[in-house]
Amino acid sequence: MRRFLHRTDWSSIHRERSLKFYTPVLAFFSLLYGFVQGLRYAAYGLGILKKKSLPGFVVSVGNLTAGGTGKTPAVAALAKWALSERIRACIISRGYGGQYKSRVLEVSDGQRILADSRLAGDEPVLLARNVPGSPVVLSRERYLAGMYAHKRFGSDFFIIDDGFQHMQLERDLNLMLMDAAHPFGNGHLLPWGPLREPLDQLARADAFILTRVKNDSDGRSLAFLKENYPHIPVFCADHVPDKVIFPRLDQVFPPKMLNEKRVVAFAGIGNPGMFRETLMEMGAEVVDFCGFKDHYSYKKEDIACLVRLKSQTDAQYILTTEKDWMRIASIWPECSEIAYLCIQFSFLPGQEGVFRMIENAFGKK
Numbered sequence: 001m002r003r004f005l006h007r008t009d010w011s012s013i014h015r016e017r018s019l020k021f022y023t024p025v026l027a028f029f030s031l032l033y034g035f036v037q038g039l040r041y042a043a044y045g046l047g048i049l050k051k052k053s054l055p056g057f058v059v060s061v062g063n064l065t066a067g068g069t070g071k072t073p074a075v076a077a078l079a080k081w082a083l084s085e086r087i088r089a090c091i092i093s094r095g096y097g098g099q100y101k102s103r104v105l106e107v108s109d110g111q112r113i114l115a116d117s118r119l120a121g122d123e124p125v126l127l128a129r130n131v132p133g134s135p136v137v138l139s140r141e142r143y144l145a146g147m148y149a150h151k152r153f154g155s156d157f158f159i160i161d162d163g164f165q166h167m168q169l170e171r172d173l174n175l176m177l178m179d180a181a182h183p184f185g186n187g188h189l190l191p192w193g194p195l196r197e198p199l200d201q202l203a204r205a206d207a208f209i210l211t212r213v214k215n216d217s218d219g220r221s222l223a224f225l226k227e228n229y230p231h232i233p234v235f236c237a238d239h240v241p242d243k244v245i246f247p248r249l250d251q252v253f254p255p256k257m258l259n260e261k262r263v264v265a266f267a268g269i270g271n272p273g274m275f276r277e278t279l280m281e282m283g284a285e286v287v288d289f290c291g292f293k294d295h296y297s298y299k300k301e302d303i304a305c306l307v308r309l310k311s312q313t314d315a316q317y318i319l320t321t322e323k324d325w326m327r328i329a330s331i332w333p334e335c336s337e338i339a340y341l342c343i344q345f346s347f348l349p350g351q352e353g354v355f356r357m358i359e360n361a362f363g364k365k
Contacts, residue, residue, distance in 0.1 A: 010293075011068065011271045014185040014194035023192070030192035037189075037197060044167050051170050054146040056156030057362045058171040062164025064202065065185060065194040067270020067294050069177040070211045070239050072123050072323065073345035075161045078175075079131040081355050082157055087362070090155035091131065092145040093162065095138035097121040097295040104148045107136040122295065122326040123161065142169045157362065164204075165196055173361055175354070176205035179271075180216035180236070183224075207354060208234045211345075212274075235347060235354045241282055242344040247325065248336050255341070258319070259283035264310045265319040268292035268327070275321055278341070287313040298328045307335060 013026075043049040061078060063069040075091060082089035095105065098121035107115045108128035117125045120138060128136045135153050139145035142160055146169070149155040160166065164174060178184075185194035202208075208225050210216070213236045225234050241255035262285045267275040272291030279286050288309050292298075310318050318338045320328070325340040332338060347354065 010066075010191075010194075011273060014066070014188075015182060017186050026192035027188075030189045033191070034189050034198065040167070049168070051168055052143040053170040054143065054158055055150055056146075056158055057365045058146070058158045058160060058169065059173040059175060059358060060160040060163030060166075060171045061175050061177065062160075062162050063177045064164070064197055064199070065178070065183075066190060066196055068182075068194075068274065069179050069270075070343075070345060071162055071177055072126060073239060073343055074175075074177055074209065074211070074237070075159055076127055076130045077345040077347075078159055078358075079127070079134045082159070083131070083133050085359070087157045088153065088155050089134050089157040089159060090146070090149035090153060091124075091127050091134055091136045091159045091161060092142050092149065093121075093124050093127070093136070093138050093160075094140055094142070094166075095121040095124050096162070097297075098124070098138065100138065103139060103141070104144050105138040106148070106152070107138060108134075110135045110153065116330070117326040118330075122323050125326050126323055127161070142166055172365060173206045173358060174204055175207050175209055176202065177209045177211055178221065180210040180213045180221045183210075183221045202229060203232075205229075205232055207357060208232055209354065210234060210236045212239055213348065214238055233353070233357065235351045237345060237347045237351065239278075240344045240346050241278065242342040244319075244339050244341055245322075246336065246339045247329065248332075248334055248338060255282050258317075260285065261317060262287050262313070262315045263317045263319045264288045264290075264306060264313060264315045266290035266292065266306060266324070267321050268294060268296035268298070268324050269321055270294045275341075278343075279319060284319070287315050296327075298324075298331065300331055303328065303332055307333070310337065 061071055061075050079089055079091055098119055100119050107120045107124045110133050113128045124136050124138055135149055137145040137149045146158045187193055189195045210221055244253045244255060244257055260283055265276055265279055265286050276286055276289045306318055320340050322340045322342050
């Protein structure tokens with residue numbers, strides 16, 4: 001059984017290509033959204049809106065669609081690489097969903113985590129946890145976050161999380177992520193489709209990174225990019241289950257421990273169904289699944305419902321994503337059966353050239 005406790009299931013709507021009763025309404029707002037985007041491009045092109053530059057190398061990790069491409073694991077992988085090269089890197093983000101009111105928020109100084117997910121949002125805290133040694137700084141205006149990191153930590157390598165649409169900030173490299181199996185959904189702009197910008201804006205990318213390539217069996221996405229953008233390099237990566245953590249027991253297990261285990265699962269991410277599919281591929285028996293909207297703010301009654309589902313379905317565990325755990329850790333009861341799955345972003349063998357490309361560009365700065 002598949003349940004959605006709180007949603008409009010946008011991930012399904014954004015893949016729907018047939019006309020529905022609600023299509024005219026979505027199409028109207030999609031047209032309006034595209035018009036506003038066009039005005040924005042024109043304002044930057046004419047110099048009405050000014051761009052700003054940071055004192056260092058700026059690499060943006062972003063996408064063209066609303067959620068679901070795995071930007072957070074990719075940002076973590078890039079930051080870990082920078083640390084291994086002894087580069088003074090800093091992660092900069094808007095902190096979507098965070099309640100902070102200050103112009104700049106220091107989530108991590110590279111040693112300590114200084115803000116929780118309620119204040120900073122789930123993704124910045126997750127990055128701070130997973131990349132010790134790299135400061136994480138937030139601001140609605142990324143330039144301010146970068147200048148803060150430069151003055152406070154001496155950072156000269158800035159990784160912009162979800163920065164493709166943030167045109168105010170000049171960048172040296174634009175890394176464009178896209179889900180290999182569903183790169184553009186139904187091809188329409190928000191809210192009719194998942195596109196945050198028209199497809200012609202793909203030309204602004206310096207490199208494409210196809211994620212979850214194992215789901216693109218016919219290689220259609222790779223062929224599309226090579227045919228239409230032959231001058232832009234394409235790299236392939238996958239999201240690999242890394243470990244299962246039981247936080248209330250402080251225990252860590254390899255992913256194979258879920259094989260043939262009955263689980264109730266839930267996720268509040270860009271494409272919740274992808275988490276369900278991942279668990280099933282790992283051999284788990286997903287007896288019930290609950291999908292929530294991305295960055296959903298969980299309530300205690302949601303938690304109570306999930307615990308009841310576990311009892312009613314005779315499941316052994318309740319499973320969620322690491323990102324979701326950032327939002328529920330403070331309200332989840334002392335239930336030993338709750339676990340979250342950690343995902344590792346991994347380039348396919350021979351695809352690590354993206355790091356050489358960044359290193360070469362950084363060296364020429």
